[in-house]
Amino acid sequence: MSTQDKSSSRSRSKAIGKSAIKNTPPKDTKKVSLFRRLDIRFPWLKLVLVVFIGIVAILDLLDLTISKTNNHVILATVAPMQKHVKVTERVLVGKKLVALTFDDGPSSATTPILLQTLEEKDVPATFFMLGKMAKNNPDLVREIESKGHEVASHTMYHQNLIRIPLASAKADINEAASVIEDILGHKPSLTRPPYGNNNAEIRKAMDTPVIIWSVDTLDWKNKNTEAIVSTTMSEIHDGAIILMHDIHPTSVEAVPTLIDTARKAGYEFTTISELAEIKEVDLEDGELYYNILP
Ligand SMILES: [Zn+2]
DSSP, X not given: OOHHHHHXXXXXXXXXXXXXXXXXXXXXXXXXXXXXXXXXXXTTHHHHHHHHHHHHHHHHHHHHHHTXXXXXXXXXXXXXXXXXXXXXXXXXXXXXXXXXEEESOOOTTTHHHHHHHHHHHTOOOEEEEOHHHHHHOHHHHHHHHHTTOEEEEOOSSOOOGGGSOHHHHHHHHHHHHHHHHHHHSXXXXXXXXXXXXXXXXXXXXXXXXXXXXXXXXXXXXXXXXXXXXXXXXXXXXXXXXXXXXXXXXXXXXXXXXXXXXXXXXXXXXXXXXXXXXXXXXXXXXXXXXXXXXX
């Protein structure tokens, strides 16, 4: 046999193989013909099947609505009717940025009201909480963080750290950090010493950026919503850290007007860490910050 013959016989057998495959009846011919036969004998069967599948699909959907995607469905149908639903993201570009900070809480009496206001206004804040208050309100601490606010430490018992032995000050700072870590699974991102009082050793012991404030609303003193707003607006500036206390009802009451007034004046709100990120300021552990300016 010549080389040509070999190759031609190979291609022939290939061709035979292909046609053999082509000619093999499809495996599901029997099934198809069975359906055809059924279709001819029971022409209404198709309609019954379609209706049955439709009912099953609807039941399945209802079941999903009730069980798995309960939240999702409720949000999709009810949310647009609720007033506090976020319809827009905060626009930070071209705005003067400030951080609202709340000390001495969280309090089960006043902090939930504040959280609702902040949600309605789409304002994230920074909470310098006391370890002893956090320990008594762990669910509130988790809620604060879950709503996009920053959780920071204001020490355990609000002692004047520069007036007590350094060892006691360190113990107080560390206890607060542990309480917050136990609740949230991570340590507080920032620390604010009570009364703003600190020294080099205390800053070092805090082991986080040390945050004071540049706008003191004096809310704890005046306990007057109008005074809180006017004091803030007279001192507010780009990069400001605004000091408030979420344990006083008057402070919480002042927040909606304060937010609206500041926004009218071209300000927008961020957490301290977000503010530092936007201003490209690297917050360093043990360093002192009164405001966040590049
Ligand atoms: Zn305080």
